[in-house]
Amino acid sequence: MVTTAAGYRRRYVASRVGVYLLAILAALLCAAPFLWSLITAFKQNRDLYNPQNNPFLFNRPATPDHITYLFQHTAFGTFAWNTLWVGVLVVGITLVLGLPAAYALARLDRPWAGWFGIGIFLVYLVPPSLLFLSLSRIVVAWGLQDSTWSLVLVYPTITIPVSVWLLIGFLKGIPKDIEEQAMVDGYSRVGAFIRAVVPLAFPGIVAVVVFAFTLTASEYIYALSFVSPTSQKVISTGVPTELVRGDVFFWQSLQAATVLVAVPIALVFNLFLDRFIAGFTQGAVKG
Amino acid sequence: MSAVREAEVARTPVRLPAARRRFADREGTLAWLFLMPSVVYILVLVGVPFVLAIGFALSDVTAGDPSYDYVGLRNFRRIFDDPVFWRSLGNTFIFTGVSMVLIVVLGKVLANIMIANFKGKWIVRFLVLLPWTTPVTLSSIAWLWMLDSIYSPIDWVLRQVGLLGKPGDLLGSGSNMYWLGEPGLAMASVITVHVWRLTPLAAVIMMAGLMAIPRDLEEAARVDGAGYWRRMFEVTIPLVLPVAAVAALFGTIFTFTDMAVVDVLTNGGPNNATQVLTSWAFFRGIDGGDVGQGAAIALFLFPILLAAAIAILRAVRRMEVG
Numbered sequence: 001m002v003t004t005a006a007g008y009r010r011r012y013v014a015s016r017v018g019v020y021l022l023a024i025l026a027a028l029l030c031a032a033p034f035l036w037s038l039i040t041a042f043k044q045n046r047d048l049y050n051p052q053n054n055p056f057l058f059n060r061p062a063t064p065d066h067i068t069y070l071f072q073h074t075a076f077g078t079f080a081w082n083t084l085w086v087g088v089l090v091v092g093i094t095l096v097l098g099l100p101a102a103y104a105l106a107r108l109d110r111p112w113a114g115w116f117g118i119g120i121f122l123v124y125l126v127p128p129s130l131l132f133l134s135l136s137r138i139v140v141a142w143g144l145q146d147s148t149w150s151l152v153l154v155y156p157t158i159t160i161p162v163s164v165w166l167l168i169g170f171l172k173g174i175p176k177d178i179e180e181q182a183m184v185d186g187y188s189r190v191g192a193f194i195r196a197v198v199p200l201a202f203p204g205i206v207a208v209v210v211f212a213f214t215l216t217a218s219e220y221i222y223a224l225s226f227v228s229p230t231s232q233k234v235i236s237t238g239v240p241t242e243l244v245r246g247d248v249f250f251w252q253s254l255q256a257a258t259v260l261v262a263v264p265i266a267l268v269f270n271l272f273l274d275r276f277i278a279g280f281t282q283g284a285v286k287g
Numbered sequence: 288m289s290a291v292r293e294a295e296v297a298r299t300p301v302r303l304p305a306a307r308r309r310f311a312d313r314e315g316t317l318a319w320l321f322l323m324p325s326v327v328y329i330l331v332l333v334g335v336p337f338v339l340a341i342g343f344a345l346s347d348v349t350a351g352d353p354s355y356d357y358v359g360l361r362n363f364r365r366i367f368d369d370p371v372f373w374r375s376l377g378n379t380f381i382f383t384g385v386s387m388v389l390i391v392v393l394g395k396v397l398a399n400i401m402i403a404n405f406k407g408k409w410i411v412r413f414l415v416l417l418p419w420t421t422p423v424t425l426s427s428i429a430w431l432w433m434l435d436s437i438y439s440p441i442d443w444v445l446r447q448v449g450l451l452g453k454p455g456d457l458l459g460s461g462s463n464m465y466w467l468g469e470p471g472l473a474m475a476s477v478i479t480v481h482v483w484r485l486t487p488l489a490a491v492i493m494m495a496g497l498m499a500i501p502r503d504l505e506e507a508a509r510v511d512g513a514g515y516w517r518r519m520f521e522v523t524i525p526l527v528l529p530v531a532a533v534a535a536l537f538g539t540i541f542t543f544t545d546m547a548v549v550d551v552l553t554n555g556g557p558n559n560a561t562q563v564l565t566s567w568a569f570f571r572g573i574d575g576g577d578v579g580q581g582a583a584i585a586l587f588l589f590p591i592l593l594a595a596a597i598a599i600l601r602a603v604r605r606m607e608v609g
Binding site: 016019020022023024026027028029030031032033034036037040048049051054055056096097098100101103104105108109110113116118120121122123125126127128129130131132133134135136137138153154156157160161164189190214217218220221224225235236237239240249251254255257258261262263265266267269270273276277278 | 314315317318319320321322324325326328329332333335336337339340342343353397400401403404405407408409410411412413414415416417418420421422423424425426427428429430432433437438440443462483486487491494495498540543544546547550551564565568569572573578581582585586588589592593596600
């Protein structure tokens with residue numbers, strides 16, 4: 001009996017070690033390009049451009065020059081600011097339009113709600129690659145070409161469908177009794193929605209906000225085809241087009257920009273990961 | 288209890304005039320009112336451009352001559368005559384197919400790791416999320432530098448371990464692999480970046496599925512004497528399948544319609560070896576100014592995507608019912 005107990009224990013220890021090894025391996029594989037960017041960002045030119053040097057070490061002292069360059073001599077700050085305000089406005093539009101739509105589909109018991117939900121999701125599948133040509137004509141017709149506002153106008157078409165879909169999941173998770181109680185207490189249906197349902201769905205709404213923001217920050221095709229002046233560009237188009245002059249890549253500054261953008265978004269997303277997963281389960285499987 | 292509630296109702300003043308209340312309580316009207324803004328927005332900015340795209344595909348509109356003339360299927364005949372189109376189409380399918388399989392399999396593995404219990408989970412999750420939450424052009428830039436033709440650290444490691452750089456070495460005697468310069472390697476690189484970028488998303492979706500599996504089901508199977516593989520194939524996999532299908536759907540769409548990775552890494556090259564339909568449509572439609580042809584190429588994607596999406600969504604529904 002003692003041997004089996006020891007055997008169990010050994011197997012337990014082995015499985016724990018296995019979990020840790022796998023976790024570390026997964027984290028390293030996912031983060032590898034960013035770790036490499038991080039090292040690169042602080043290297044001197046003479047260190048970086050010598051194929052004999054060990055690329056993972058600092059063969060010469062680290063320098064913050066390229067990061068200072070990024071902020072002082074490139075439009076990186078402008079790109080970041082543009083991405084931020086476009087993201088905030090788009091998320092705002094998405095919530096104002098998407099939240100009532102999701103509520104209607106989740107709660108107001110229309111017979112067509114199920115089909116409508118799938119229809120909205122299918123809109124998400126109409127890719128920017130299909131629409132960018134005709135949308136760029138529409139943007140021109142409305143006089144928004146070469147302006148960041150064109151992105152504010154167009155991005156909600158990407159974020160509304162997927163947000164509605166996720167929000168349906170969150171709203172279905174809220175017990176019906178709560179609105180019924182609110183209506184018994186004298187609120188109208190709209191009042192119950194605004195005062196009882198929205199506050200309860202708040203964590204889910206925050207998860208949707210983070211997700212929608214990530215989508216707008218990554219978008220590339222629309223940003224590339226609608227906007228070309230430097231001062232109007234966002235990060236996803238500005239960094240790859242403006243930090244490369246002809247064939248000259250400002251590698252350290254480029255990598256610094258990558259890390260500076262990647263880390264905060266992933267940090268915030270990580271905070272809301274569990275919420276996001278909850279919304280996904282309900283939206284996807286029970287939708 | 289009911290007495291208390293009645294008292295409460297009696298005490299609560301009616302907040303709205305009767306007519307407005309009835310209006311705000313009529314569910315049918317309300318449902319439409321709530322839905323309308325989103326529907327209108329999407330009709331104007333997705334529906335209209337979609338119809339316009341079809342119109343452009345059947346016209347001779349160019350950036351220089353925006354006047355509309357109907358030309359029937361001429362654009363389609365011209366793109367079908369173009370070998371680059373067929374090459375892009377083939378590449379699109381290869382990229383999507385290979386990445387989708389890898390994304391689903393690796394996503395499942397990653398999801399299992401991420402729901403396991405261990406210390407430092409927070410930092411692991413953070414690092415795992417990075418590829419997906421970072422704007423795709425920026426992560427592609429990180430890869431571009433990693434796959435650089437001279438300074439690639441991968442090449443450096445290969446040289447150090449003796450696989451590259453000296454005559455007779457396994458990977459050749461050149462000092463570099465030229466990851467993005469050789470057609471085969473360039474395709475492998477693009478696929479790797481797609482898989483790397485989307486596996487975390489698939490993992491997150493599948494975590495949702497794995498967490499939804501009731502624990503007792505597995506336990507019951509275990510008590511009934513089902514071994515690991517039997518539990519895996521008869522309990523876990525069937526239950527995860529719907530979510531895996533959703534993950535596959537997202538993976539397909541994001542790979543199928545993406546051009547950022549290709550654009551930043553290879554710009555379609557070398558010699559169109561990594562050109563995909565989206566990047567080719569952009570090249571013809573925006574850079575080349577031939578709006579009609581660009582639209583025709585882009586439209587070619589749609590029936591395929593729609594069919595794939597409907598097939599997967601129907602399969603998911605059937606699995607849930609069954």
